[in-house]
Amino acid sequence: MDKTKAHITISDLTMAYGDFVVMRDLNFTINRSDIFIIMGGSGCGKSTLMRHMVGLKSPAKGKVLYGDVSFWDADPEEKDHLKRRFGILYQSGALWSSMTLEENVALPLSQNTTLSENEIRAQVGLKLSLVGLSGFEGFYPSEISGGMRKRAGLARAMALDPEVLFFDEPSAGLDPLSAKRLDELILQLRDSLGATVVIVTHELASIFAIGSNSVFLDPETRTMLAAGDPNTLLRENHDPRIQTFLRRGETGETQVTDSKADAGHPKPDNFRT
């Protein structure tokens, strides 16, 4: 029962920059251990939605609920408490450029826990080895490649053993193989840590491979069109805008079987083996 308990609830959320409304009337639920995909075309406000969920931008209207706690109505202490349970991988990694990888991963631990220096060092070593970066402790972010920076960002996001992991365009700027390996890593981490994962992406391969739930944002109507398992959406939702997006512009019944076999739209089972 606990598995399907609502973890994050977006209730009646309207996002705006000044007078400019980005998205209105968003309502959806993210369950515990979901891999939740926020998808939609470029510039539709996917990242903005994530910024609302992690406490970087306050909503024009509506609520973001973690369990029963409304994030934006909570007092600062409680907000900080909630924030410590997030892990966020930013689009570019957002590693602190003046610090080594070890210091980057260690900072959340030293600032938010009472662990001793040795314990922290052990944690940092573990987290870096989980993302395959053992031995790079002393490197600065500018000295490693973009893909490594992403993985180091993931190690930092996992530093506090978060309950919710947020990913902003995890596969952006990665080659297809690295992107796939990152997807696999996300799945493994979800399974072993039991964390809820929220991913902002428009990468179809990832959406179908790892997504267990999703919301589709439409820039034209400025609201969400559908929510649910992306594979179910592909089969059962007949909204042409969603179909066009999920099928990479190829609409029509005849192409259903074709596109499923297409490498760009692998079945989830292929990936999970």
Add this chain to the structure above:
Amino acid sequence: MDAAAIHLSRLPGEILAIQLTGKWQLGQKVPSADNVRDELRNRPTVKSIVFNTDALSFWDSSILTFLVEIMKLAVKEGISFEKDGLPSGVQQLIDLATAVPKKEDASKSVVHEPFFSKVGSETIHFINSAGELIAFIGETFVAFGRMINGKARFLTSDLWQLIQETGAQAVPIVSLISFLVGLILAFVGILQLGLFGAQVYVADLVSIAMVRQMGAIMTGIIMAGRTGAAYAAQLGTMQVNEEIDALETLAIPPMEFLVLPRMLALTLMMPFLAVYADLMGILGGALVAGLYNISLTVYLNRVIAALNLYHLFIGLFMSFVFGVLVSLSGCLRGMQCGRSASEVGDAATSAVVTGIVAIIVATAVITIICNILGI
């Protein structure tokens, strides 16, 4: 080399045939669509346009701009545009170029804003930015209060690093500038005082000017250009790179982690640098005095006689105020920075300008207050 050319001819049935010949290449002279326009204007009965490219030896984008122009003309006049005679590559590119109609509302129109509306929006902007400044100062105070309570979260190693960068590493430039300022003051002074035979009082002039005002002001301006700009650029780049977001979402307040150590470092180092600048300035004055046959002993005796603790304290107080102002403007502009490379540049520029203006205004205010108090 055969030059690009067009030949217009009429075919039966009100058809205009355009023969394209030669080598159409960007940068070379190619025919313009005006000829065709004139032709169409002279013979408004034309129903369709066809092309013949048998003698066309080479083409690139130049032929496309020409053809798209004619196509627009044809659409406007309701003439049919037959692409069949064109090379297939050209046909495909024309199709691509005309596939998506021009989005009329996408191009940014320049709206001419009336004068009063401009004044109004500038005023609102000014009030808003003043509000932001006050909020920032408030947040700084909160962060400072938390530091006094021992609750502020920053790395001591960061603070030492910043102290080194703002203090020790600024010594060479501060030495050079303040030595030269002392030298200039002495030159100007010694010539004027010489008219009254009071050359020896150049020591009074240089020492009081340096200790009371110039040492602090010159250090302030150097640090605005050096450290204020660096702060704004560092924080601005961190903003662009989402590094500040990353701090915030880890419940590490950037005001405490980034702004507080920067402000502390500069505010602590400024008085030290200012005193050092005073000494260098007085030394510069001594050099000039030496050139005019005033012995070092006499010069130093006059300096000691002229200076009192008020001068020193006023100078120190000013340098402390400048330290706050310069680091505040650097951090403020950095934290306000937008998310592009050019905005980092703007932030650095704005930090220096804000810092220098603040220094000059503060000097004026402090000088007036000292004058009223008679110190």
